[in-house]
Amino acid sequence: MRVLIVGEVPFVDTLAGLCRARDHKVDLFLADDLQDQAALDRMVRAATRCQLAIESLNESQTAKLWLVEGVEVNLPPDAPLLVSALSASATEIASWTDHPARVVGYGLLPPITVAGMVEFAPALQTDFEIAAHARRFWEDLGFEVVRVPDSAGLARPRIVCSWINEAVRVMAATGVTVEDLDLALQLGMNAPRGPLTWADEIGLDVVLGTLEGLLRYWGHERYRPAPLLRQKVYAGHLGKKTGRGFYKYDAV
Amino acid sequence: MHIAIVGAGTAGARIAQAVALNATQVTLHDADESAMRRALDRVSRALDRDVARGTLDRARARRARRVFSLAGTLEGCAGAAIVIEAVSDNLALKRAVFSALDEIVPASTILGTTSHALSITTIAAGTRRPERVIGLHFARQAHQMRLVEVVRGARTSPDVVDRAQTFLRAIGKTPLIVPDMPGQIVNRVAQAYTGEALHLLDDGGLEITTIDRLMEAAGFPLGPFHLIDDLGVEATLTLSRAIFEATYYAAPYRPHPRLERLVEAGRIGGEQASGFYDLPGAVSRAEK
Numbered sequence: 001m002r003v004l005i006v007g008e009v010p011f012v013d014t015l016a017g018l019c020r021a022r023d024h025k026v027d028l029f030l031a032d033d034l035q036d037q038a039a040l041d042r043m044v045r046a047a048t049r050c051q052l053a054i055e056s057l058n059e060s061q062t063a064k065l066w067l068v069e070g071v072e073v074n075l076p077p078d079a080p081l082l083v084s085a086l087s088a089s090a091t092e093i094a095s096w097t098d099h100p101a102r103v104v105g106y107g108l109l110p111p112i113t114v115a116g117m118v119e120f121a122p123a124l125q126t127d128f129e130i131a132a133h134a135r136r137f138w139e140d141l142g143f144e145v146v147r148v149p150d151s152a153g154l155a156r157p158r159i160v161c162s163w164i165n166e167a168v169r170v171m172a173a174t175g176v177t178v179e180d181l182d183l184a185l186q187l188g189m190n191a192p193r194g195p196l197t198w199a200d201e202i203g204l205d206v207v208l209g210t211l212e213g214l215l216r217y218w219g220h221e222r223y224r225p226a227p228l229l230r231q232k233v234y235a236g237h238l239g240k241k242t243g244r245g246f247y248k249y250d251a252v
Numbered sequence: 253m254h255i256a257i258v259g260a261g262t263a264g265a266r267i268a269q270a271v272a273l274n275a276t277q278v279t280l281h282d283a284d285e286s287a288m289r290r291a292l293d294r295v296s297r298a299l300d301r302d303v304a305r306g307t308l309d310r311a312r313a314r315r316a317r318r319v320f321s322l323a324g325t326l327e328g329c330a331g332a333a334i335v336i337e338a339v340s341d342n343l344a345l346k347r348a349v350f351s352a353l354d355e356i357v358p359a360s361t362i363l364g365t366t367s368h369a370l371s372i373t374t375i376a377a378g379t380r381r382p383e384r385v386i387g388l389h390f391a392r393q394a395h396q397m398r399l400v401e402v403v404r405g406a407r408t409s410p411d412v413v414d415r416a417q418t419f420l421r422a423i424g425k426t427p428l429i430v431p432d433m434p435g436q437i438v439n440r441v442a443q444a445y446t447g448e449a450l451h452l453l454d455d456g457g458l459e460i461t462t463i464d465r466l467m468e469a470a471g472f473p474l475g476p477f478h479l480i481d482d483l484g485v486e487a488t489l490t491l492s493r494a495i496f497e498a499t500y501y502a503a504p505y506r507p508h509p510r511l512e513r514l515v516e517a518g519r520i521g522g523e524q525a526s527g528f529y530d531l532p533g534a535v536s537r538a539e540k
Contacts, residue, residue, distance in 0.1 A: 192471025
């Protein structure tokens, strides 16, 4: 199958790897590169000939809207569009498109080393056949498909990003160091990694985008992003992918 | 070093076990004689199990039993360098323990409290020596988990902080100095994990088993509902209320009604009781 993958690291790299392992032909584009007209033209050409498209961009509502519209309008009419429902619900994303029936939501959370569980969330508009097709696609990649209700942040990203947000709030309020905070949660909760390390893996912009999506969806101040998180994103400290988030990393 | 532990509930017993393996003398006291016996039994069985599993040296287990003693009265704790209070998280009860200790132990004794929901400064204010009072918040599996959150009250002396850390390192723990706030760091942040799962449950469409499976697949050893049951539904609710109060009733920290309903139904979670999950053979407290 010819698969178009567009969006942000580390999500798109992982997806591209898993697709290639199943012998899909992959056209991969980073959202950042699409500022360049030549790259954008290439993406549009790839969209017109793909059989399925996957989108993963959650750093901001406007960027996501622009990308989803730009991809969807060029897809063949029968190609499903799988959209990452972290910063907006699949139903909302589908509402931006010309053919909302082909839009199916999903949720993954880095680090993804092997295909594990994928959250699967058809939109209210999704056509039944398309949803079944999308489910088979995920299963074929090796994922266990877990159906979750469609809402911004779905299940895992919602819980993990809320947990990260509280960790950032506590750190900012108490002056506990980044290292101590991560150590406390690793040792005290047996978390697989500290919340700040995890935020760096996911990307602080994606964590922020998910929290903003949750805030918009629910309107509850529980999801209001910690100001420090926003400051880090303004500063370009987005995590591993930019070499600096809560921690510093060697050049990538 | 002689360490005394006041309160022989689950937490007290686990702390006593951790300490017994590394201290020269451990005294466990509880006003309830049968609770003390149960704790001794429990520590003894835990040591046997670890020896049988090969995770504990037979000689070390023998030594732990030898240094372990029960004290029928609080006076039995008088000789300890550190007294660790591990009674229920109730201010009146804790203050009663500390004011009794005030009359018994010498001025140099460090008074540790395991409270996770109460302010150390508040507990310390009820004693004649607030500078000797320090929070020692052991992880829930105190006998296995390394982390101990060390809470400095407003008047805790730096010397007491140093000595408490030295003691904790000596028994193989990792001390971490944390601010005096309900839940300290671990429970405060962990509550966002369990709390968000409760809200997710409210939306319908997902079973607790599915939510737990998703989070366990993401690498957490316990999914949120397994974690609440493990900590105890009632303990989780108590902590949640304390955090809500301490944040001056900020909306994000509102305790979840589901916890309240479970507790009312007697499903208090913890070791011997059902919570979100049914524990085979457990009876709810309401039926007892």
